[in-house]
Amino acid sequence: MLSKLVRATLALIFTSFCVVQAQFVTKIPAAEASAIAGIVEDDPANDPQFKKSGSPAYTLYSAALPIPVAATPKYKITNPVTQKEIWYYEFEIKPLTQQVYPKLKPARLVGYDGKSPGPTIIVPKGTETVVRFVNSADRQNSVHLHGSPSRAPFDGWAADITNPGEYKDYYYPNYQSARFLWYHDHALHWTAENAYFGQAGAYLITDPEEDRLGLPSGYGKQDIPLVLSSKQYNSDGTLFSTQGEDKSLWGDVIHVNGEPWPFQNVEPRKYRFRFLNAAVSRNFDLFFVTSTATNTRIPFKVIASDAGLLEAPIQASDLKVAVAERYEVVFDFSQYAGKTLYLRNDEDAGGVGVDEAYDNTYQVMKFVVSSKPVTDTSKVPSTLRTVPFPPAGHTTIDHQFRFHRSGGEWKINGVGFADAANRVLAKVPRGKVEIWELENSSGGWTHPIHIHLVDFRVIQRNGRGVEPYESAGLKDVVWLGKNEVVLVEAHYAPWNGVYMFHCHNLIHEDQDASFFPRRQSVACADREQMMAAFNVTKLTDFGYDEVTDFGDPEDPRWSARPYVHTDFEKETGPFSKQAVTDRVQEIAREQPYSELAEVEAALDEAWADGSAQKRGPVPHYRRLVM
Ligand SMILES: *[C@@H]1O[C@H](CO)[C@@H](O)[C@H](O)[C@H]1NC(C)=O
Numbered sequence: 013m014l015s016k017l018v019r020a021t022l023a024l025i026f027t028s029f030c031v032v033q034a035q036f037v038t039k040i041p042a043a044e045a046s047a048i049a050g051i052v053e054d055d056p057a058n059d060p061q062f063k064k065s066g067s068p069a070y071t072l073y074s075a076a077l078p079i080p081v082a083a084t085p086k087y088k089i090t091n092p093v094t095q096k097e098i099w100y101y102e103f104e105i106k107p108l109t110q111q112v113y114p115k116l117k118p119a120r121l122v123g124y125d126g127k128s129p130g131p132t133i134i135v136p137k138g139t140e141t142v143v144r145f146v147n148s149a150d151r152q153n154s155v156h157l158h159g160s161p162s163r164a165p166f167d168g169w170a171a172d173i174t175n176p177g178e179y180k181d182y183y184y185p186n187y188q189s190a191r192f193l194w195y196h197d198h199a200l201h202w203t204a205e206n207a208y209f210g211q212a213g214a215y216l217i218t219d220p221e222e223d224r225l226g227l228p229s230g231y232g233k234q235d236i237p238l239v240l241s242s243k244q245y246n247s248d249g250t251l252f253s254t255q256g257e258d259k260s261l262w263g264d265v266i267h268v269n270g271e272p273w274p275f276q277n278v279e280p281r282k283y284r285f286r287f288l289n290a291a292v293s294r295n296f297d298l299f300f301v302t303s304t305a306t307n308t309r310i311p312f313k314v315i316a317s318d319a320g321l322l323e324a325p326i327q328a329s330d331l332k333v334a335v336a337e338r339y340e341v342v343f344d345f346s347q348y349a350g351k352t353l354y355l356r357n358d359e360d361a362g363g364v365g366v367d368e369a370y371d372n373t374y375q376v377m378k379f380v381v382s383s384k385p386v387t388d389t390s391k392v393p394s395t396l397r398t399v400p401f402p403p404a405g406h407t408t409i410d411h412q413f414r415f416h417r418s419g420g421e422w423k424i425n426g427v428g429f430a431d432a433a434n435r436v437l438a439k440v441p442r443g444k445v446e447i448w449e450l451e452n453s454s455g456g457w458t459h460p461i462h463i464h465l466v467d468f469r470v471i472q473r474n475g476r477g478v479e480p481y482e483s484a485g486l487k488d489v490v491w492l493g494k495n496e497v498v499l500v501e502a503h504y505a506p507w508n509g510v511y512m513f514h515c516h517n518l519i520h521e522d523q524d525a526s527f528f529p530r531r532q533s534v535a536c537a538d539r540e541q542m543m544a545a546f547n548v549t550k551l552t553d554f555g556y557d558e559v560t561d562f563g564d565p566e567d568p569r570w571s572a573r574p575y576v577h578t579d580f581e582k583e584t585g586p587f588s589k590q591a592v593t594d595r596v597q598e599i600a601r602e603q604p605y606s607e608l609a610e611v612e613a614a615l616d617e618a619w620a621d622g623s624a625q626k627r628g629p630v631p632h633y634r635r636l637v638m
């Protein structure tokens with residue numbers, strides 16, 4: 013008779029066997045297969061070394077961790093269709109200076125509302141927002157709210173540009189689960205430079221259901237955003253530019269919330285830390301140690317990822333956070349009263365990463381734990397929520413995308429974003445569940461891959477497998493390490509429209525010969541970026557006609573408009589309260605999001621028999637506009 017232990021072990025082996033052997037059938041379009049077969053990769057061995065760092069020396073842990081200010085809505089405007097409030101914010105994109113090195117020149121940044129990171133928007137689930145971004149800077153911008161299923165014209169499409177002297181109103185739904193989103197620049201050619209110079213901010217959706225769990229709470233108190241970045245400074249203290257860099261800018265100065273290597277005074281209790289990697293290239297593998305035992309990694313609980321809470325907390329002693337990923341952890345300092353702890357970075361992430369390590373890039377921040385005992389009533393329940401994973405049973409790989417470097421250019425299946433005629437690499441019928449295979453064949457590079465609009469499940473990865481904290485929730489970025497192949501599954505809903513997917517190493521995303529003088533010999537036709545698009549296409553027999561089609565990200569009805577700066581300052585013209593109210597209500601009447609319930613019901617019905625195409629019209633009718 014088999015002992016319990018042996019049986020449990022056999023069960024475990026059998027389960028992992030099934031997982032590894034899970035059979036997927038690849039049924040990709042023929043054109044996609046031949047594009048992949050035609051890829052000729054550059055040999056990474058022939059690529060020149062990364063630029064060496066050389067920032068001036070910095071005294072670590074000399075400044076306290078700043079908390080990005082929480083934004084307050086300027087107006088609360090009634091949605092004329094739903095009668096609910098729309099919270100309206102106004103952020104001016106403008107320069108600021110930051111005295112990073114006390115005895116050198118200040119660094120010039122450009123930030124949302126003149127702050128870096130920008131103000132944190134905190135909004136309850138179900139409350140729509142409109143954020144007006146006013147470009148008073150010297151470069152084009154386009155704002156992406158990363159993690160939001162925004163309609164295409166409000167998603168920060170790279171070619172939907174706001175020029176200096178223009179503003180654009182972005183309308184956001186906020187109906188999804190409580191989560192840590194972030195807004196950042198996505199303008200063609202300028203994303204890396206703009207994000208690196210400060211255009212990034214946190215955006216939190218809250219939910220009473222999550223609040224009821226009793227997790228450590230209070231923005232900036234026991235619920236703390238930790239926005240990581242990595243930069244390089246010139247010898248005079250100014251920020252080294254990403255321009256001219258076509259591979260990666262790893263940076264040798266690690267920042268948290270905009271401050272190099274800060275410290276934070278904490279109490280001996282639990283804290284919720286929300287990590288966001290907002291670096292342009294550097295990935296992190298974070299762990300905590302005490303100052304007296306720096307080789308012992310202290311376990312913590314991972315409670316949430318890109319799309320909010322996991323099903324249950326996952327205990328971990330390190331956390332891989334690729335560029336643009338968000339993870340939230342609860343760390344308990346109660347055992348460490350009177351001690352000093354460090355947050356550190358395993359630079360090669362146990363062999364997954366290829367990031368250049370410099371003198372202090374293994375250090376991130378310091379926590380000084382008070383010796384005064386406190387009462388901590390917060391808790392981490394053993395189950396957190398039911399995660400809406402895509403329905404099980406899907407085994408077809410619908411698309412394969414290879415992220416590669418060919419002819420000195422970053423591409424996906426041989427195409428880059430500048431190739432407007434070919435950049436739509438996938439047409440996904442609205443409401444379909446698809447599995448995409450993402451492959452990093454450019455050995456020597458790692459790519460954090462972001463798919464707009466959807467939350468996906470990471471279902472398989474060769475080699476190291478899927479990290480437990482990756483599979484316990486839904487994601488919108490996945491770290492594709494060198495030589496890794498990952499399968500991600502998503503429900504391409506609820507909206508139709510053209511959206512981007514790309515590598516979030518912002519240098520790989522931005523790379524374009526026209527902006528890099530030393531590569532100007534490259535022909536215009538070869539200007540490419542590791543960014544492409546997919547089109548969630550309309551269902552011909554959908555049967556629910558929405559008021560307005562929001563599928564075109566460059567729809568001129570919603571594009572940027574010119575303004576006069578004195579109007580902005582004096583709240584006149586388009587900035588008067590009446591004009592703002594009129595404009596917000598004008599967009600709301602077109603119902604970008606208020607038809608969600610009807611759209612989802614129509615989609616469910618259309619897909620109920622497994623094939624939307626087979627169905628005739630379903631009885632849903634256009635809602636009347638008031
Ligand atoms: C996307 O699909 C729609 C049909 O849903 C089509 O009308 C539109 O032209 C497509 N756009 C692109 C850029 O492929």
Ligand SMILES: CC(=O)N[C@H]1CO[C@H](CO)[C@@H](O)[C@@H]1O
Pocket residue numbers: 053452453454455456474494495496497
């Ligand atoms: C160039 C390179 O290293 N390609 C690798 C990409 O990943 C696949 C799957 O692991 C490998 O087979 C390739 O060798």
